Amino acid sequence: MKTPRPSARLETLSHLKNLKMARSAHAYVRGSTVQFYEWLHSQPGRRLPKGPAVWICGDCHAGNLGPTGDLKGRTDIHIRDLDQTVIGNPAHDLVRLALSLATAARGSDLPGVATARMLEEMMVGYELAFQEDVEAEPPRPAQVKAGMRNAVQRTWKHLARERIENTRPTIPLGKHFWSLSKPERAALKTLCATPQIHTLVTALKGRSNDDKVQLLDSAYWVKGCSSLGLKRYAVLLGIGEGEDQDYCLIDVKQAIAAAAPRVARAAMPRDNGKRVVEGARFLSPGLGNRMLATRVLDDGFFIRELLPQDMKLELDQLSQTEAMLAAGYLARVVGLAHARQMDMATRLSWITELQSCRSKTLDAPSWLWSSVVQLVASHERGYLEHCRRYALQHR
Structure with missing residues (x-):
C-alpha cells in the first residue's frame, strides 16, 4: 500500500x-x-x-x-x-x-x-x-x-503480530504505519536518546538500568478514532544487546487541550502532556507510572510503552x-x-x-x-x- x-x-x-x-x-x-x-x-x-x-x-x-x-x-x-x-x-x-x-x-x-x-x-x-x-x-x-x-497469556510476539504485523525488529509501512518527514524522524531520534526514555523503558520488570537502549525503527501511526488527525508515532526500541535483546513498542501521542468540562480554578498542569500523565497516575496508577510527558517539534506529547497485556475489552x-x-x-x-x-x-x-x-x-x-x-x-x-x-x- x-x-x-x-x-x-x-x-x-x-x-x-x-x-x-x-x-x-x-x-x-x-x-x-x-x-x-x-x-x-x-x-x-x-x-x-x-x-x-x-x-x-x-x-x-x-x-x-x-x-x-x-x-x-x-x-x-x-x-x-x-x-x-x-x-x-x-x-x-x-x-x-x-x-x-x-x-x-x-x-x-x-x-x-x-x-x-x-x-x-x-x-x-x-x-x-x-x-x-x-x-x-x-x-x-x-x-x-x-x-x-x-x-x-500474551507475549511480545502477540503484540508484534497485532500491532506491527510481524515479529522482526522493523515497522512495515502500509495501512497502519506511514512514512515520517525528515524533521519528525530527527525529532524522534533525539527523543529516544534522552535519559527520560531510557529510564522509562528499563523500569519494566526484568530489565536493568544498565541495558543499552537502541532506536530500531519509527513511523507515523494511524490508530484510534476520535484522535485521528493528531500526531501519533510508533517507535520500536531494542533493549540490551545480542541474543538477550528485548524489544519494546513505544506509543508517542500528541496531547491537546481537553474538551471535557473541568472544575473552575482546578489546579492542573497547563502542559497537556503533563495533564494526561498526572490524571493517569490518579485514575490508573499502574498505567500512569508507565507514562512520560514530553515535547516533540514544539507540541506536547505523552509516551508509554505498549505491553502485550494492554488490551481493549470486546x-x-x-x-x-x-x-x-x-x-x-x-x-x-x-x-x-x-x-x-x-x-x-x-x-x-x-x-x-x-x-x-x-x-x-x-x-x-x-x-x-x-x-x-x-x-x-x-x-x-x-x-x-x-x-x-x-x-x-x-x-
Missing part, C-alpha cells in the same frame, strides 16, 4: 475517521466526543449532580476500559485511555459510560428493558466501590475473565445477562478510580447525592435515565446524519 506524504495526511485521516464512525452507532458514539461535551454544557447537562472535584477520565466509554499491565508485571482492568482527563465532576464519567453501554445494548439487539437493567446494575457496581476497600478486587463477569486470560453481541454483569463490573472499576481520591466523608456525601432522585419502579436515579434517553436519541440522529453525509460524498 502506498502511504500518503506527511503533508497530505489530514485528508486521508479525515476520510478514515468518517468511515469508522459510519460503521455502527456504537462506533459513532466513541468517535463523537464533542457532541457529548456539547450536551454537558446544555441545560439538561448542567442539571447533573455536582460531585466532588476529582480526576475523571473525561471520555469514559466502555472501549476506554480494559486490561493494562504495570511495571511489576501485574495485570488488571483499569481506565486505559486518558486523553480527556481533567479534574471535573465524576457524574460526567457515569453518564458517558451509561451512554456507551446503552448503545452497545442496542448494537446487540437487546430490548429497552435490558438498558434499564444495565443502568441499575451500573449504579450498584459504582456505589459498591465506595462501600468497601477501594483496592479490593471486584468479581469479574465471564467475558471480562476471558479478556483477562488472553491478556495475561463487548459486542452481549446477552442480557452478560450486559448487566458487564455494566456493574465496569462501573465498579470507574468507581474505584474515583473513590481512591476521596476521604470517607467525601465518599459518603457523594453516594448520598447519587442515591437521591430514584423512582419507585427503576433503581437507577432519574437524572441518569433521562440523560441516557436524551443522549441516545441525539446520537442516533447524529449517526444517521453522519451516514447520510458519508453516503453522499462517496457515491
Whole structure:
C-alpha cells in the first residue's frame, strides 16, 4: 500500500475517521466526543449532580476500559485511555459510560428493558466501590475473565503480530504505519536518546538500568478514532544487546487541550502532556507510572510503552445477562478510580447525592435515565446524519 506524504495526511485521516464512525452507532458514539461535551454544557447537562472535584477520565466509554499491565508485571482492568482527563465532576464519567453501554445494548439487539437493567446494575457496581476497600478486587463477569486470560497469556510476539504485523525488529509501512518527514524522524531520534526514555523503558520488570537502549525503527501511526488527525508515532526500541535483546513498542501521542468540562480554578498542569500523565497516575496508577510527558517539534506529547497485556475489552453481541454483569463490573472499576481520591466523608456525601432522585419502579436515579434517553436519541440522529453525509460524498 502506498502511504500518503506527511503533508497530505489530514485528508486521508479525515476520510478514515468518517468511515469508522459510519460503521455502527456504537462506533459513532466513541468517535463523537464533542457532541457529548456539547450536551454537558446544555441545560439538561448542567442539571447533573455536582460531585466532588476529582480526576475523571473525561471520555469514559466502555472501549476506554480494559486490561493494562504495570511495571511489576501485574495485570488488571483499569481506565486505559486518558486523553480527556481533567479534574471535573465524576457524574460526567457515569453518564458517558451509561451512554456507551446503552448503545452497545442496542448494537446487540437487546430490548429497552435490558438498558434499564444495565443502568441499575451500573449504579450498584459504582456505589459498591465506595462501600468497601477501594483496592479490593471486584468479581469479574465471564467475558471480562476471558479478556483477562488472553491478556495475561500474551507475549511480545502477540503484540508484534497485532500491532506491527510481524515479529522482526522493523515497522512495515502500509495501512497502519506511514512514512515520517525528515524533521519528525530527527525529532524522534533525539527523543529516544534522552535519559527520560531510557529510564522509562528499563523500569519494566526484568530489565536493568544498565541495558543499552537502541532506536530500531519509527513511523507515523494511524490508530484510534476520535484522535485521528493528531500526531501519533510508533517507535520500536531494542533493549540490551545480542541474543538477550528485548524489544519494546513505544506509543508517542500528541496531547491537546481537553474538551471535557473541568472544575473552575482546578489546579492542573497547563502542559497537556503533563495533564494526561498526572490524571493517569490518579485514575490508573499502574498505567500512569508507565507514562512520560514530553515535547516533540514544539507540541506536547505523552509516551508509554505498549505491553502485550494492554488490551481493549470486546463487548459486542452481549446477552442480557452478560450486559448487566458487564455494566456493574465496569462501573465498579470507574468507581474505584474515583473513590481512591476521596476521604470517607467525601465518599459518603457523594453516594448520598447519587442515591437521591430514584423512582419507585427503576433503581437507577432519574437524572441518569433521562440523560441516557436524551443522549441516545441525539446520537442516533447524529449517526444517521453522519451516514447520510458519508453516503453522499462517496457515491
